[in-house]
Amino acid sequence: MKQKGLLYTGKAKSVYRTDAKGQLIVEFRDDITAFDGGKKDQLKNKGSYNAEASAFIFQYLEKNGVKTHFLEMLGPRRMLVRELSMIPLEVIVRNIAAGSMVRNYPFKEGTKFKPPVIVIDYKDDSRHDPMLNDDLIVALKLATPKELAAIKKTALKINALLVKLLAAQGITLVDFKIEFGRAGKTIYLGDEISMDSMRLWDMKTKESLDKDVYRFDKGDVMATYNRVVKRITKTESPKRAPSETGRKSKEVPATATALKASVKRPVKKSPVRKR
Numbered sequence: 027m028k029q030k031g032l033l034y035t036g037k038a039k040s041v042y043r044t045d046a047k048g049q050l051i052v053e054f055r056d057d058i059t060a061f062d063g064g065k066k067d068q069l070k071n072k073g074s075y076n077a078e079a080s081a082f083i084f085q086y087l088e089k090n091g092v093k094t095h096f097l098e099m100l101g102p103r104r105m106l107v108r109e110l111s112m113i114p115l116e117v118i119v120r121n122i123a124a125g126s127m128v129r130n131y132p133f134k135e136g137t138k139f140k141p142p143v144i145v146i147d148y149k150d151d152s153r154h155d156p157m158l159n160d161d162l163i164v165a166l167k168l169a170t171p172k173e174l175a176a177i178k179k180t181a182l183k184i185n186a187l188l189v190k191l192l193a194a195q196g197i198t199l200v201d202f203k204i205e206f207g208r209a210g211k212t213i214y215l216g217d218e219i220s221m222d223s224m225r226l227w228d229m230k231t232k233e234s235l236d237k238d239v240y241r242f243d244k245g246d247v248m249a250t251y252n253r254v255v256k257r258i259t260k261t262e263s264p265k266r267a268p269s270e271t272g273r274k275s276k277e278v279p280a281t282a283t284a285l286k287a288s289v290k291r292p293v294k295k296s297p298v299r300k301r
């Protein structure tokens with residue numbers, strides 16, 4: 027597997043072509059941004075913390091029947107993925123009111139949403155990611171009604187799986203953003219799921235464990251990210267994963283040992299371009 031030219035540079039990740047058909051390399055950089063790029067920094071190890079959290083979560087989701095673009099890790103910050111034609115939607119699932127929900131609507135921070143609320147934004151920085159509705163998504167030809175229904179169903183499934191994974195480590199999943207893409211007619215989960223794209227609160231102390239620490243200068247951002255990765259990928263089984271029904275779950279447990287066993291050995295490193 028050889029890394030080829032740069033295909034795309036985002037705010038925190040770069041995507042490279044490879045010599046393998048239908049496979050790309052996503053490089054998680056140390057760049058961190060907030061407020062539409064209004065706040066920017068480089069924080070050492072941020073890329074590898076987010077890559078590790080994302081890789082672990084993608085594998086956990088795959089084992090529970092969610093199709094993701096993840097193929098394997100090629101090093102601490104380089105992820106081999108299936109090439110997708112990305113759908114420019116930011117699908118946000120919210121379990122608790124926070125962030126823009128509280129800024130834009132009369133919800134008190136901390137209000138629980140049952141069932142969870144799905145908000146879908148148009149991924150377009152120049153337009154500040156405006157919120158869409160189903161009719162607009164179809165009118166803009168971003169997805170068919172059938173695809174949209176499948177995307178929402180998958181988003182809720184991912185939410186249920188993540189809530190369980192994180193609750194077992196004492197973390198509340200407040201909300202998160204995901205993106206999807208197509209390979210042929212199949213829709214896959216793409217992009218990342220990391221401390222940059224989830225809003226996480228410690229169950230006991232209620233402290234922020236995500237990019238809000240950076241957004242609002244709440245403390246040492248990288249110490250927080252490092253702690254969260256360790257908690258998420260902890261090598262012990264979730265002990266008190268809440269079961270809504272009280273029945274035994276058929277889902278594959280999110281043990282790090284089970285997941286790590288399936289991670290392929292990193293292949294030979296190839297040079298990574300510095301930006």
Ligand code: 5GP
Nearest residue numbers: 118124125126127201202203222223224225
């Ligand atoms: P909010 O709408 O409250 O700002 O964000 C809701 C959730 O989606 C948060 O977990 C936030 O981190 C995530 N999110 C929203 N927009 C973006 C984005 O453009 N990039 C990333 N990485 N996450 C986002």
